[in-house]
Amino acid sequence: MTEMxxxxxxxxxxxxxxxxxxxxxTGARQKIANYPGVTVERKSGRATFADGRSVEMIxxxxxxxxxxxxLDEAVTRDVVLxxxxxxxxxxxxxxxxxxxxxxxxxxxxxxxxxQGLPTVVALNMVDLAERDGLMLSAEKLSAELxxxxxxxxxxRKRGLDPLMAAVETELKKPRKVAEPVAISFGMQxxxxxxxxxxxxxxxxxxxxxxxxxxxxxLHPVGGVFILLALLFLMFQAVYSWSEAPIxxxxxxFALLTxxxxxxxxxxxxxxxxxxxxxxxxxxxxxxxxxxLILFLFILLLEASGYMTRAAFVMDRIMAAVxxxxxxxxxxxxxxxxxxxxxxxxxxxxxxxERLATILIAPLMTCSARLPVYTVIIGAFIPARSVGPGxxxxxxxxxxxxxxxxxxxxxxxxxxxxxxxxxxxSSFLIEMPRYQLPRVRDIALGLWQRAWVFLRxxxxxxxxxxxxxxxxxxxxxxxxGGETSQVEYSIAGRIxxxxxxxxxxxxxxxxxxxALIPAMAAREVAVSALGTVYAIDAKDEEQAAQSLGPQxxxxxxxxxxLAFLAWFVFAPQCISTIAVTRRETNGWKWPIFMVTYLFALxxxxxxxxxxxxxSFGL
Amino acid sequence: xxxxxxxxxxxATISAIDWAALPEHEGHRLRSLGFEPGVVIEALxxxxxxxxxxxxxxxxxxxxxxxxxxxxxxxxxxxx
Numbered sequence: 080m081t082e083m084x085x086x087x088x089x090x091x092x093x094x095x096x097x098x099x100x101x102x103x104x105t106g107a108r109q110k111i112a113n114y115p116g117v118t119v120e121r122k123s124g125r126a127t128f129a130d131g132r133s134v135e136m137i138x139x140x141x142x143x144x145x146x147x148x149x150l151d152e153a154v155t156r157d158v159v160l161x162x163x164x165x166x167x168x169x170x171x172x173x174x175x176x177x178x179x180x181x182x183x184x185x186x187x188x189x190x191x192x193x194q195g196l197p198t199v200v201a202l203n204m205v206d207l208a209e210r211d212g213l214m215l216s217a218e219k220l221s222a223e224l225x226x227x228x229x230x231x232x233x234x235r236k237r238g239l240d241p242l243m244a245a246v247e248t249e250l251k252k253p254r255k256v257a258e259p260v261a262i263s264f265g266m267q268x269x270x271x272x273x274x275x276x277x278x279x280x281x282x283x284x285x286x287x288x289x290x291x292x293x294x295x296x297l298h299p300v301g302g303v304f305i306l307l308a309l310l311f312l313m314f315q316a317v318y319s320w321s322e323a324p325i326x327x328x329x330x331x332f333a334l335l336t337x338x339x340x341x342x343x344x345x346x347x348x349x350x351x352x353x354x355x356x357x358x359x360x361x362x363x364x365x366x367x368x369x370x371l372i373l374f375l376f377i378l379l380l381e382a383s384g385y386m387t388r389a390a391f392v393m394d395r396i397m398a399a400v401x402x403x404x405x406x407x408x409x410x411x412x413x414x415x416x417x418x419x420x421x422x423x424x425x426x427x428x429x430x431x432e433r434l435a436t437i438l439i440a441p442l443m444t445c446s447a448r449l450p451v452y453t454v455i456i457g458a459f460i461p462a463r464s465v466g467p468g469x470x471x472x473x474x475x476x477x478x479x480x481x482x483x484x485x486x487x488x489x490x491x492x493x494x495x496x497x498x499x500x501x502x503x504s505s506f507l508i509e510m511p512r513y514q515l516p517r518v519r520d521i522a523l524g525l526w527q528r529a530w531v532f533l534r535x536x537x538x539x540x541x542x543x544x545x546x547x548x549x550x551x552x553x554x555x556x557x558x559g560g561e562t563s564q565v566e567y568s569i570a571g572r573i574x575x576x577x578x579x580x581x582x583x584x585x586x587x588x589x590x591x592x593a594l595i596p597a598m599a600a601r602e603v604a605v606s607a608l609g610t611v612y613a614i615d616a617k618d619e620e621q622a623a624q625s626l627g628p629q630x631x632x633x634x635x636x637x638x639x640l641a642f643l644a645w646f647v648f649a650p651q652c653i654s655t656i657a658v659t660r661r662e663t664n665g666w667k668w669p670i671f672m673v674t675y676l677f678a679l680x681x682x683x684x685x686x687x688x689x690x691x692x693s694f695g696l
Numbered sequence: 697x698x699x700x701x702x703x704x705x706x707x708a709t710i711s712a713i714d715w716a717a718l719p720e721h722e723g724h725r726l727r728s729l730g731f732e733p734g735v736v737i738e739a740l741x742x743x744x745x746x747x748x749x750x751x752x753x754x755x756x757x758x759x760x761x762x763x764x765x766x767x768x769x770x771x772x773x774x775x776x
Contacts, residue, residue: 143728182756183730297741395747428721510759
């Protein structure tokens with residue numbers, strides 16, 4: 080019988096540097112999936128012992144104790160205790176401790192050591208502790224805890240080899256039998272504090288960077304402006320930094336189209352490749368730079384420790400609509416994508432607040448809306464400067480984000496008041512010390528996000544594009560007939576049925592057509608329009624023209640603005656609906672969400688259209 | 697003195713926590729964040745604009761943000 084690869088779990092408090100240690104140990108070869116049956120992210124990877132044998136590592140969700148008060152913590156407890164169906168119990172634990180926070184983190188460590196699994200403690204972030212003037216003795220700590228203690232600085236890869244060597248040694252030792260010990264929480268706490276005190280060699284008042292930065296970033300007035308400025312910079316950057324790479328991607332696809340046109344005879348295959356695949360998938364891939372810039376900001380805010388400060392600054396404002404700063408983090412993540420945002424609501428303790436946050440998360444402008452916004456803004460809003468460093472296009476985009484936020488606040492207060500009937504929200508959170516984000520961790524995070532996006536472009540969007548191309552291309556309109564190919568096709572006929580419904584809000588036939596496949600994912604609306612206009616083009620020259628000018632020629636400004644207003648609210652994303660169903664355990668809430676969002680979208684688009692019309696646009 | 701009344705940057709110790717005044721999940725989280733009688737505590741910052749809510753406090757070596765309403769359930773004594 081071959082020996083099974085040992086499984087070692089990394090476990091510890093939130094903010095102990097667990098993920099950085101996991102990245103350092105396993106490198107880029109990580110698998111991200113969900114634990115069976117729940118939507119808690121399961122990160123696993125492989126590390127190697129000195130002799131080359133490999134060991135499977137899993138990164139358990141951060142927890143404060145084995146007595147959970149969130150879904151994340153429940154997963155950690157169940158895996159550690161071997162109670163989780165479909166996940167074998169780890170053969171050993173690596174407890175990650177924040178060296179600068181032993182008083183508060185040791186209690187959980189004691190609770191974990193009691194479980195009797197082979198255990199090694201990684202005394203992490205010793206450099207930060209030293210920076211703050213704290214000197215510790217790993218030997219003393221090891222003697223007190225009865226398990227090996229290795230000093231590590233995950234972000235600098237310090238102490239990794241000794242850590243793995245200690246894990247190897249512990250795994251070889253005969254297993255101790257865990258005796259259930261009934262020590263009260265208070266006694267454990269007292270013991271933890273006693274140990275923490277005894278291992279401190281010296282303590283001087285350090286430079287206390289965190290405290291100094293906090294007095295600026297949490298300033299009652301200044302802190303608000305800093306947060307707003309940061310968000311504004313983020314959205315401007317999404318526009319200005321992405322111009323060059325987008326141009327590059329566009330010319331790449333143009334070259335590809337030319338190559339196909341030169342080498343393939345005119346016909347169905349050529350139409351399929353250029354009008355279907357390249358026009359469709361290409362018009363979505365083009366937005367990768369913008370999505371990456373947005374994720375870059377969110378990852379940086381998270382890794383630096385600023386994200387919880389943003390929650391602190393926003394808490395009182397969120398409280399005004401019945402939510403709390405806790406909701407701010409999931410909602411901010413929803414600016415990238417509602418799916419991780421909705422999954423991040425698991426950290427909200429209050430179940431009513433959690434539900435309300437899930438229901439409004441799709442109102443945050445996710446990156447999938449960016450392609451839609453960018454194309455329409457590019458086509459209809461002049462690229463004028465309205466002040467130093469502020470472009471009109473960026474300003475309109477900012478306005479759309481604000482519209483989503485205001486809509487969400489309105490929805491939240493109505494939902495908390497009449498639907499969940501919540502009495503009050505709560506806000507209680509650890510504020511980690513500030514850290515310089517490590518390039519490697521950020522790069523890894525970006526790569527994982529880019530991969531998810533490209534996989535979506537390669538699967539869902541690719542499939543939707545091809546189906547749409549087929550629906551648009553068949554049956555063939557008679558040569559020299561009156562009706563255009565689009566009107567004559569199957570899709571054109573479906574859109575005929577939809578058109579009377581959306582006509583009152585200023586939508587034309589082409590938009591009705593694009594809305595159908597955009598149910599799969601919002602950005603498909605752009606590729607759908609791209610495909611529609613490519614197929615409908617009278618000649619090569621017109622087909623080569625990019626989407627923007629074609630829209631500008633065919634739509635009125637009022638229609639374009641109504642289209643933007645629609646996308647601020649419309650719940651056009653199958654994945655979000657699916658995740659909501661999973662997170663709320665049933666169809667009741669996703670159906671509620673879809674209904675109220677479509678109603679909002681319809682009303683908003685209608686108001687926008689008729690207001691614009693009354694101004695003669 | 698209740699924690700929400702504690703002046704900023706004055707070191708104090710927690711003398712008592714009125715667990716009964718707190719919703720169960722808040723009490724539980726407060727405990728797991730290390731709040732208990734005898735622990736050294738210091739108010740560091742107050743929230744934005746005219747609300748001055750939530751508070752950021754140092755508990756042991758950790759910084760925690762909490763709302764005034766919860767802070768009012770925590771009694772503390774200034775270390776002279």
